[in-house]
Amino acid sequence: MPSKPVAVKTEAQQAVLALRRLRQQKIKFRTMQMNSLQGLLTEYENTAR
Numbered sequence: 001m002p003s004k005p006v007a008v009k010t011e012a013q014q015a016v017l018a019l020r021r022l023r024q025q026k027i028k029f030r031t032m033q034m035n036s037l038q039g040l041l042t043e044y045e046n047t048a049r
Contacts, residue, residue, distance in 0.1 A: 009017070
């Protein structure tokens with residue numbers, strides 16, 4: 001199966017994509033932490049909101 005040609009990205013485009021990826025990872029990690037904390041607080045009958 002032949003591979004599809006991929007457009008070459010400039011250094012600036014790669015930098016923007018890298019920053020977006022980092023931002024999404026940060027948001028995902030922060031959400032994981034908040035959900036974990038909320039779960040722990042729920043075990044002790046507290047709510048975090």
